Amino acid sequence: GIIHRDIKPSNVLVAMYDDRPVPKVIDFGVAKAAGPQLTEHTLATGFGAVIGTLEYMSPEQASFNALDVDTRSDVYALGVLLYELLTGTTPLDRKRLGRSALMEALRLVREEEAPKPSARLSTSDALPSVAANRQMEPAKLSRLMRGELDWVVLKALEKDRARRYETANGLARDVGRYLADEVVEARPPNVGYRLRKFVKRNKGRVLAATLVLLALVGGVVGTSLGLMRALEAESKALASADAERTAKEAESEQRAAAEDAAAKALASAQAERTAKEAEGKAKEVAERRLAQIEKGIGILGSIFKDLNPRAAEKEGKPLQALLGERLDQATAQLNGEAVGDPLTVAKLQMTLGESQLYLGYPDKAIALFTRARQTYAARLGPDAAETLESMNNLAAAYLSAGKPDLARPLLEETLKLMKAKLGPDHPDTLTSMGNLAAAYQT
Structure with missing residues (x-):
């Protein structure tokens, strides 16, 4: 089989065959074979490359190691297309992605859950025009999407690919069940699943x-x-x-x-x-x-x-x-x-800094990581594991704040210390090299 990896509106054409509209997928420039290589000339995706269009990219593509991408990645992209057809916009706002740095944009793709299509449409300024294109009252269109249609779209857009449709045919069959007023396979997530997602x-x-x-x-x-x-x-x-x-x-x-x-x-x-x-x-x-x-x-x-x-x-x-x-x-x-010894305070500062960074407040995270780094360096030494972790977190905060010139020398210093203490082939050293490479791509 073939995994397209870049399904989006510009790569889908609709042609008439026997007076019926038939969709055709085009531009297989970044596609790859599912399973072993088809021939000795088959191209393989290199490690560390991010391939696809951000608005339509699956969470597993939004990492620097997309070697295990399978057909469910294309199912996710089809879910984005269906979402856009229903609401007039993609789950992740294009303007917001355009304002975000690459690492932050990839994090949004991996972690931010899509709102229900009915909820997005009911709060969208484009609701009147979308309803007009479908020759329907806006209020009726919003009601029509609630329930089963929301479930089908959100199942295709699951961040956990194990909960998505296995194939595009599975998605198509569930859409067919909805159109035929039959019971659909998709179901809303229960409270336990939502809690697990929050913890994750x-x-x-x-x-x-x-x-x-x-x-x-x-x-x-x-x-x-x-x-x-x-x-x-x-x-x-x-x-x-x-x-x-x-x-x-x-x-x-x-x-x-x-x-x-x-x-x-x-x-x-x-x-x-x-x-x-x-x-x-x-x-x-x-x-x-x-x-x-x-x-x-x-x-x-x-x-x-x-x-x-x-x-x-x-x-x-x-x-x-x-x-x-x-x-x-x-x-x-x-x-x-004071709540304890300085190392305990530094640990709490690291935790609070990570939380500020996840919430999108990198400048506050920078201040916390800086103080934690100073404590660890003074108490444990400049090459201690805690010190190196605080340096990595501080560099990530600089990148998120749009300050790559401050992040790069810090990552270079971290890599130098890791090579000296752990060796050039240690997994943590290799991860640090990847972080530095990502910073130079920013």
Whole structure:
């Protein structure tokens, strides 16, 4: 079989055969064979090349390793064509893609879910003209798309290709079922699937939140055990003091009354003072650690409090904007008060920086990654794994902010350090080389 890899309106012609319109796909310039090479002259796509048109490109094509692209990639492109036929526009806005840097545009193709055709059409300025072309009232056209037609289009546009139609024939059969008023194969995703998609899109933040929460729980358990040991030691100290006092009392019976009273008073005062000092120190340590834990939990919890991944808006603001504000608040708290040792603060800065970058705020991410890099370099060394990771993240933020001149020297320094520490053939070194190559293509 053949995988076209660039299906779009300009590559589809409609010709009349026996008074019937028949679509024809043209321009197989970037097509490839599905399976083994057809002849010894078959061309193979090189590693690291991005092939196709952004508006019609499948998520698996929007990576620098599209070697496993199969027929479901063309099914995705057909879904985009169907979406455009129904709404008059593509799932990803052309103007937005045109304003984005290459890496950001590819990320949008890979990660941003397409809105339902009915929802896009109902909010589009082009609704009257689209409805007029179909000789139908705008309100009726929007109602007609809701339900099964939405499901069919969104199944073809699934980011997870395992949930798409296996072949173009499968898509065609489901469209035929819809036109014949039969039950379609496509179904809307359930709540569990939507939640898994949310976790997958935000796996860095979810994983970091989970790890921080586990660390905090571990800290609480450790602190509790330490407090119990301190109380046990205090109890033993009191028991020992009491035994000592009893022994002195027995001995003092043979001594003079004045000497006996003085010995008892001295022993009692010393035991009480020791017990109070031990209790005070244990309590101080426990309270300080508990305050640090509560502060870290509060910062983390403030980001995700009351967020609903299914809601389009929260508190009258887009969910993305609300998340950005909360990340800013968490960053301000992190700068203003200590939640632990500097390495813990640097880890939280990395997590907040990644979140800001994913939300499209690269300048805020740059500030966070810069501080984390300084901490790691000072505490762990310039070639530590954490330092190199912070340098890679900082370079990615520069690229996203449209500052490739700052990203390239940073990536060159990272690659140099990785070669020296890990060797030129290590997977992390090769990944760093790919990042630098992508930066020079920007």
